[in-house]
Amino acid sequence: MKFGKKNEIKLDILKYNIGLIGESGIGKTTIVKQMCEKLAGRDGYMFLECGKEDGADAINDINFVNCPEWSMDYEELSNSMGFEDFVDDVVENKTEDWKDLRVVVIDTYDQLLEIAKPEVVSMHNRENSDKPVKSIKAAFGGYMAGEDKATEIVLDKLWSLKTVGVSFIIIGHVKQKEQEDVVTGQKFTTLTTNMSMRDFNAIKTKLHFLGVASIDREIVQEKTGKKDNKGKDVTKGVVTGESRKITFRDDSYSIDSKSRFADIIPEIPFDVDSLIKAFEDAIKAEQSKSGKTLEDTKKEQANEEAKKLKEIAKNEELNKEKKELEKIINKITDYIKENKSNMALIKPIIGKSKELGYNNPTEITNIEDAKEVLSIIE
Structure with a gap:
């Protein structure tokens, strides 16, 4: 290639x-x-x-x-x-x-x-x-x-x-x-x-x-x-x-x-x-x-710029979602560390994570799933 x-x-x-x-x-x-x-x-x-x-x-x-x-x-x-x-x-x-x-x-x-x-x-x-x-x-x-x-x-x-x-x-x-x-x-x-x-x-x-x-x-x-x-x-x-x-x-x-x-x-x-x-x-x-004519080049570059702006907006949204996901998972893991001696509080978190298809909360990749797990402790 x-x-x-x-x-x-x-x-x-x-x-x-x-x-x-x-x-x-x-x-x-x-x-x-x-x-x-x-x-x-x-x-x-x-x-x-x-x-x-x-x-x-x-x-x-x-x-x-x-x-x-x-x-x-x-x-x-x-x-x-x-x-x-x-x-x-x-x-x-x-x-x-x-x-x-x-x-x-x-x-x-x-x-x-x-x-x-x-x-x-x-x-x-x-x-x-x-x-x-x-x-x-x-x-x-x-x-x-x-x-x-x-x-x-x-x-x-x-x-x-x-x-x-x-x-x-x-x-x-x-x-x-x-x-x-x-x-x-x-x-x-x-x-x-x-x-x-x-x-x-x-x-x-x-x-x-x-x-x-x-x-x-x-x-x-x-x-x-x-x-x-x-x-x-x-x-x-x-x-x-x-x-x-x-x-x-x-x-x-x-x-x-x-x-x-x-x-x-x-x-x-x-x-x-x-x-x-x-x-x-x-x-x-x-x-x-x-x-190329100046006008043709202007049109082409205007179209390219519009595509780039859409890509920038998409990446911006993905980065914000990634940061929010990390923030939620940190809250969950901090809660587990603080209550590691109390399995009654931790089991529902692990259970919900497995129900959603994850072995533990740190593996969560979907922000909606992370919010659902977080709702257990908030």
């Missing part, structure tokens, strides 16, 4: 993994919010303000939840919830509570890794109670194993969102870094992430689009009216104009951007319509190579 299939380019921008990094205060959160509202509607997105990030505070009417920690129950007063808890709730209740949600924005990715690190330390200590550690550097044997585990649990959670049809967009900060060319050994300066390159590359390799937002400044040299010790005019650089831009491809490699789409426009003005158009044009250019 042969396996595999030919890939078909998805037309929905939000089906792709998107990243936007840029200078602090340049407007990353605002432009991503605008894009999400245009593509998914006002209820179709959610910003997760991770760790010590609080950019949403300055943006009116943005949908957001604070995630100061990896795991914590929702606190309405502070609008705070653990990152893991939020993701798990979406995955478990997508078709009921989160039916309109299409994309989650991580603001910022480096802060998400920071809140994952204490969880990794806790994971290590749970699994190695005889050798507890206090630092991520020492977790899971050290030598960056702890940091790699933090990346692993973050990516696992982001991909669990994708299983229920919810995409992610990451936001991050930048700084100038000196790097070395792996072939020539020559050093050069690039505008790239403020994270460690190890952490950044782990997510960068998963992105379809990575835009870098920066300010393009026009600088001219003007005379200061002073002379140097050789009698020459002293000049200074003066900014005469500046504009914000987003770069997707830089042939000089001075900006650490990326696109998996060959026909992406290299650079655009920093505005939401240009951003959406850049994605759309790159996707359409690749789709045109399929030989």
